[in-house]
Amino acid sequence: MASGKPNGNAASGNGSGGPVTFLEAIKQAMFEEMERDPAVVVIGEDVGVYGGAFKTSEGLLERFGWERVIDTPISESAIIGAACGMSYLGLRPICEMQFIDFIACCFNQLTNFVAKGHYLWNAPAPIVVRGPSGGGVHGGPFHSANPEMYFVHTPGLKVIYPSTPYDAKGLLKAAVRDNNPVLFFEHKFLYRRIKEELPAEDYTVPIGKAAVRREGRHLTILSYAAMMYTSLEAAEALAKEGIEAEVIDLRTLLPLDEETILQSVKKTNKVLVVHEDTKTGGIAGEIAAILCEKAFGDLDGPLMRVTSLDTPVPYAPTLEDYFLPNAKKIFTAAKELARY
Amino acid sequence: MASGKPNGNAASGNGSGGPVTFLEAIKQAMFEEMERDPAVVVIGEDVGVYGGAFKTSEGLLERFGWERVIDTPISESAIIGAACGMSYLGLRPICEMQFIDFIACCFNQLTNFVAKGHYLWNAPAPIVVRGPSGGGVHGGPFHSANPEMYFVHTPGLKVIYPSTPYDAKGLLKAAVRDNNPVLFFEHKFLYRRIKEELPAEDYTVPIGKAAVRREGRHLTILSYAAMMYTSLEAAEALAKEGIEAEVIDLRTLLPLDEETILQSVKKTNKVLVVHEDTKTGGIAGEIAAILCEKAFGDLDGPLMRVTSLDTPVPYAPTLEDYFLPNAKKIFTAAKELARY
Amino acid sequence: MRPTAGERRKRDLTRQQYLDLYYYMRLNRAVEDTMVKLFRQNKIVGGLYSSLGQEAISVGSAYALEKKDWLAPMIRNIGALLVKGVPPRDIFMQHMAKYDSPTKGKDGTSHFGDLDNLHIVSPISMLGDLIPVMAGVAIAGRYLGQKIVAMTWIGDGGSSTGVFHEGLNFAATQKAPFVLILENNLWAYSTPVRRQVPLENLADRAKAYGIASYIVDGNDVVAMYQTAKEAVERARAGEGPILIEAKTFRRLGHAQHDPAEYVPKEMRAYWEARDPILLYEKFMTSEKLLDATVKKEIEDKIDALLQKERDFAENSPMPPAEFAAEGVYCTGDDCHKIRPKWERDKHEVMPPRSSVSAVWTVEGFGTGKGSSGGIAPIHFGDTANVPEKAENEESPTPKSLVKTAGKKSAKVASARGAGALRRRTQGKRR
Amino acid sequence: MRPTAGERRKRDLTRQQYLDLYYYMRLNRAVEDTMVKLFRQNKIVGGLYSSLGQEAISVGSAYALEKKDWLAPMIRNIGALLVKGVPPRDIFMQHMAKYDSPTKGKDGTSHFGDLDNLHIVSPISMLGDLIPVMAGVAIAGRYLGQKIVAMTWIGDGGSSTGVFHEGLNFAATQKAPFVLILENNLWAYSTPVRRQVPLENLADRAKAYGIASYIVDGNDVVAMYQTAKEAVERARAGEGPILIEAKTFRRLGHAQHDPAEYVPKEMRAYWEARDPILLYEKFMTSEKLLDATVKKEIEDKIDALLQKERDFAENSPMPPAEFAAEGVYCTGDDCHKIRPKWERDKHEVMPPRSSVSAVWTVEGFGTGKGSSGGIAPIHFGDTANVPEKAENEESPTPKSLVKTAGKKSAKVASARGAGALRRRTQGKRR
């Protein structure tokens, strides 16, 4: 296999034909970006020979070699620091956190070094930091994190949290090509549960643009990542009761696509934000403040939120189910909101 | 001096008579708690012989000795980790971050180990993490942090950010006695600028209670730390124009004192949040969401916010002044809000 | 403080101790075998890690601790928990997320502790974080006069984390009574040790902190125990933290999901032949410490125990959903019952007896001045300026450089006499 | 790769090099003296750090770099910036937060870089963070075929940070062409080195990574240069990262606000007598490299230069307020102009030439299998189970343990033959 093409299970370029999983979409994005540009390298724990704890980088080492697929020691700060240094010479490193929870271990490098470089010293660090995030798979309190708000609150970073294979691939490619540091969260619940046919040709999805997943006129549900599906499920149930929810996938959390949000609010006059992240300090608050500033007159009801509980992610399925938002909670909140 | 009383400049107990600075209040709180309870120890960089970079622990080593005032290597994760371990045997460590910015270096220990212990394993870690925070003193991008929201978004922690010497002392004592991990931010701009007479006797200020600093009926300004003074200054200017602002000092950011906030909103029907923290993801958003949930009917105007810019803290005084909120910006926003 | 050879010999084990080590290794393995069965029946909620082939390390090292000592397990230290007194049911229930488990289903695997009785600290998944925590436990114990030792484990891979360094360095500066067992099982997930740490012996990590270290065959339970015992007693005696590298091998994948095909077959085979239980059985048999009857007795005892424990675990309910919302904060008096247990006169740490002169003494140079009355910068440019001393205001005291920097002159590059400087070699190559 | 003694001798400096070192040390000190004046006139915005007495380190080490090499300064490395080609005005303006400074007033002190021309990376205040960053620079340069070396500095205090460990360990696993100068000035703010690091020689930190290290007299500029030069060339030749401990002393306080009274007077006096410029002047004079005329010339040149640079800096405006809002993100094409400069055939790193067999080879045991087609856990309990191999399915290949664990048998505690186990000593005490 030393110089062969990757095999069927390994990474491959676009267009194998059938629908691909979220996980495969990530792999394709990395594969294609590495094919396109030798400045793109992958760095992380067990990303090479093993192909990543979730096999998202499987086949990359085989095709691109040891210099471009770097298995590191267990040192998240070294991964981010080294990637930052590499980007200073024109490389485009994609860093993997084995689980996104471990991003806490390189918080300083990311928020103080990487995020501030362009503003302070004109030293942009175009790196991508990606990894499996989110709950619902009984990963327990240290393998289920939704750390997005720590970074949405850090000027200088961009934060992406896609929900479909199409977006995952297109946004990851956009992230690699972006001149800023981008955090890219992959909800592991979606990795193999969602499949989609992808275009054969190269494409990107623009960073900073939300997508309307379902049109509706009675209220707007804003969500992202795994909660998109829960929200859509709730929207179907609401439709049966005559409530037509517009469901918007935020996709990028920093910068937020205010335009799409405001447009929808103008139409529906009511907003429900659904996020899997914990409640206090979650993105629903930021959206509430934006709506106050820019659409107060449009609001016929209060912004409402359905979120996880303000606790660590518990391990037992009974507890985690209770902890997480679900379609019923969304349905109930939406019905209440619709009454305004 | 080996066994003597601390001298005039060093730490001393309550009641020296005259008004004391914010800094002195902090020192008194630590001194008195250490006198009261041998379980209380202080740990951090240069806290012993030097008495802390800002001299907040001056005299403590002299009085309490090497075992209770621990000069550490430059290792923030070791400080937090060790404090957590010490607390497991019943000690009550007060950890100093030399500048609060360096809390980013122990982010993982704090948010994953310390914050989650009680919920997960019934292992509360009653430690206090304190340090100088905030801008306005030309400390530049790495010595001016307002990191409160990272921790307000972390269930299991408590977050305090006082504005007066009285509160600083009373809340720090309450933090030491609290059975949960408490982050205690000391705005360094206030250290020597604010003086106040303190009670001679032992007292605490309850965690989780806001304080109404100025009564008013036209709108409510919510703020904390250094921005309290800026808000009060703006309130005076507003009063001259016939606008009476109620100014509330949040004091504790997690848990927020919703009762006091809601009470005021019931009266004024308008809310302006002022924080020195950057805008996106700042606490104003969380407050906006809470008001939507619990006081939507009371709001006659949109929640407005005056905050720092969404950038790192710039170094040059011209830039930092522009970056920070000031009385004029508050005044302008409040006038606009009052018009609703 | 170090024991003489004579003292060491006396530490050879009693028959009961030999049997204990055997029992706990067997129990460790049996508990994990049971969990593999539970896993295959889909009764384990999350991942399942294995310490197959590493049991001698967990058992031998934990067996060196006294009841009052503290430990914190990592994922492959079920054996240490058993030795410390955790009943197997707790381990089963942790993995099954049952309501009767120590964490009541909130956390899983070996993530649980017992601060009050067994003196066990829960780990978190982030590798290395326990090291400063256990250093803190160690110095708190010393502060309270308890004469305890704190112990934890770390993998070859985990030794690359920043917090390993901060924790061990801090422990060393504090001379904390702390023993760290570095389980070098040659792999960190899929990454072989040479890609994580460019060292022959990971015990050399200790050299960065000036602390003592040992290398021990981690598949030899007696060696493991004796080494740990010596380390624990040295640490207790005040010699500071000690690092023990135990050489071993991770026989299965990282966790149940991982077939570990990246490991050469021959390597696995080599280590399978060095199974610590097999080796120990051979030894015990040849030393007449074990025969078929005793072995059978032990096996029956374990079988019976585990059947009971497993039944209990299986019958325990899942936690009620609403319990998820409880317990983020410790509120009221009931949730924090830990009070410092003073085993020294606490007045020693209270003024006036605690008071000291707050100055540094530097060997060869005396002490500086205390800091009282200093000022600190707030506006960075607004503090009083320090008058700079003229270069030669004070006449130089010609002290030996060796003392100052604590360096041995032989190792120092450069000429002392500037005239010779040109022809000197430039730096000791090391 | 190591130079022979003969080669080393040839590296003795030219007259011009000797003079350059002198010039830069004097310039370093003069620039800082000027800044002290500016500080006292309240023209410096933030704090002011000093490298008084440490100039030989910054100058000697940076002088060992080639133009294409990269460096990143810490707060006490103004001298290194000057050697690398930064004009003094930039340093003045950085401290004065002027609009013409490299960061246009957004950041201060030595916090600025020049990625395009001078190859300087800006530090941040958090100590140690530069270490992995410069390791990344080093491996990126190697990847592009540029044959560069990356250099940075760290204090005795900074060597206790977690990121020091992660960065240096990573660099070592990568054999990165990276040189780290550990400036042991015996104090970290108010804390003496023995309270931060329990080592005689901080160069021993290197032993945790199996990398080469040197100890050098940091007040001897020629030794510093020659040591750095040798290290730089060894790193460039592929020997991996190298740590140099430079022994020195922080002559002033941590920054201008700190009178540093905690330092014993005698210690300061001792080191004042070892001023690196004085020592070097003595040496140069005795070697007839410097006389009063040359010295005067150099002083005049520096005076004239700094007068001009200072005037420029003082006349530069403060940044306009609105500029604060600009530049958080790089938008458009103008703000990121860095393109990789390939100095090797880039097809080497593109398929098919880049393709490899994705397996680990373990010395003595061959290779494992590639990972293609594996699956990963998502619901932690939902993946296919790995059939466990029976203990003795494969016959053990009796390979030497020495190879396996890479350990020397002499160092290993425990008996190889289990029968001897009882009477063996338990672990090599180290």
Ligand SMILES: Cc1ncc(C[n+]2csc(CCOP(=O)(O)OP(=O)(O)O)c2C)c(N)n1
């Ligand atoms: C800080 C951190 N990064 C990554 C991980 C993911 N992870 C869990 S175990 C593991 C490998 C651990 O290897 P080692 O320390 O050698 O222990 P072993 O599994 O061999 O017992 C990794 C990478 C983690 N737990 N913590």
Ligand SMILES: Cc1ncc(C[n+]2csc(CCOP(=O)(O)OP(=O)(O)O)c2C)c(N)n1
């Ligand atoms: C991570 C981190 N913690 C704390 C500080 C605060 N601080 C700045 S310099 C310093 C002392 C540094 O000592 P050393 O590394 O020896 O360098 P020196 O000042 O002696 O050159 C400290 C504690 C910091 N900059 N970064």
Ligand SMILES: [Mg+2]
């Ligand atoms: Mg391992």
Ligand SMILES: [Mg+2]
């Ligand atoms: Mg130093």
